Amino acid sequence: MKTIMNKLLRYGLLLIILVLPTACNDWNEPEPVNLDINSAKEQNPELWARYMKVLHTYKQSKHYITYARFDNSIEKPVNEGSYLRSLPDSLDIVTLSSPDKISDYDLEDIPLLQEKSIRVLYLIDFTAQETTFTDIAAWGIWLDKAVATVNELKLDGFAFTGTPLYSGTDAELAAHKEKSRLMVSKLSAAAGQNKLLVLEGNPAFVDDVDLDKLNYVVLNTADLTNVTDLKLQIAGVLANDKLPKDKLLLAARIGEQMTDETSIKQDAVTLMTDRVASLGLLGGLGIYAIGGDYYSSKMNYEITRTAIQQMNPSK
Numbered sequence: 001m002k003t004i005m006n007k008l009l010r011y012g013l014l015l016i017i018l019v020l021p022t023a024c025n026d027w028n029e030p031e032p033v034n035l036d037i038n039s040a041k042e043q044n045p046e047l048w049a050r051y052m053k054v055l056h057t058y059k060q061s062k063h064y065i066t067y068a069r070f071d072n073s074i075e076k077p078v079n080e081g082s083y084l085r086s087l088p089d090s091l092d093i094v095t096l097s098s099p100d101k102i103s104d105y106d107l108e109d110i111p112l113l114q115e116k117s118i119r120v121l122y123l124i125d126f127t128a129q130e131t132t133f134t135d136i137a138a139w140g141i142w143l144d145k146a147v148a149t150v151n152e153l154k155l156d157g158f159a160f161t162g163t164p165l166y167s168g169t170d171a172e173l174a175a176h177k178e179k180s181r182l183m184v185s186k187l188s189a190a191a192g193q194n195k196l197l198v199l200e201g202n203p204a205f206v207d208d209v210d211l212d213k214l215n216y217v218v219l220n221t222a223d224l225t226n227v228t229d230l231k232l233q234i235a236g237v238l239a240n241d242k243l244p245k246d247k248l249l250l251a252a253r254i255g256e257q258m259t260d261e262t263s264i265k266q267d268a269v270t271l272m273t274d275r276v277a278s279l280g281l282l283g284g285l286g287i288y289a290i291g292g293d294y295y296s297s298k299m300n301y302e303i304t305r306t307a308i309q310q311m312n313p314s315k
Helices: 002-028 045-060 104-115 136-153 170-191 208-213 227-238 268-278 300-311
Strands: 065-070 093-096 119-124 157-162 196-201 216-218 248-253 257-259 265-267 284-288
Touching: 065 216, 065 300, 093 196, 104 119, 119 136, 119 196, 136 157, 136 170, 157 170, 170 196, 170 208, 227 248, 227 257, 227 268, 248 268, 257 268, 265 268, 268 284, 268 300, 284 300
Parallel strands: 065 093, 065 284, 093 119, 119 157, 157 196, 196 216, 216 248, 248 284
Antiparallel strands: 257 265
16 A cells, blocks of 8 residues: 555656646736725724714814825826825825816715815915916906815815015006905805815915904925924914914925924924924924835824824814
């Protein structure tokens, strides 16, 4: 019996050796595989509903707000960081940098974000658009189209950039102010009580009488390189008592650095997160470049999520 078994083993081994090259070649040939991946919602609807309820309760509670600018594109996403769905669930607001380039992928993800109580905003880059429209009537028509797009896509409001104009001819200064006032008027009317209106920039861009129409102001602090300039800028903004502190968000850009009080360079998002409370219990943090370099050693998701947890440790 033992001899027979040994012969069978030798013959079997020989057969494997003869077949192996062909088998390996077959294994190297790629074959399409149809994968039907169920989302978390589909896998456990009851648990998903409970999680959505927790998220909604958190978003409705008093907490430091986290705002992000997302660089969307009509191009096919190159990695998971290019999808809106990859943003942290605890994010409060995301603004689409290129609202004229909203892709089918974005349109598919937007309802998912809204289900998670993340408000999705349409960006109007006044700084870029101002020179395009020399005629106030044409500017008004363009704004009306933006409002119509927001309503059509069921977005949650508007963000707009704005910097005061301090130099120029009287005509240029007057035209600048007329355009900015028209924009704030149209957008605030369209926002009403249910949508958000956010300024990215200097609050002095908006007339004092219109400041109460803004839900938040993401201050133009992302390009600052040291904390001394940051403190001076915040002190100047807080001098205007018409703008509540809880509407003010500090801004930082992922990947940048800032010099602290001891002349040591720190990660800008980390430093700015710490200053939200220490500079006067402000409203929260605005993060730029959230989608770039998503798979670095310290992923942008982790950076953003850590900032949210540090501002709201008990949530």
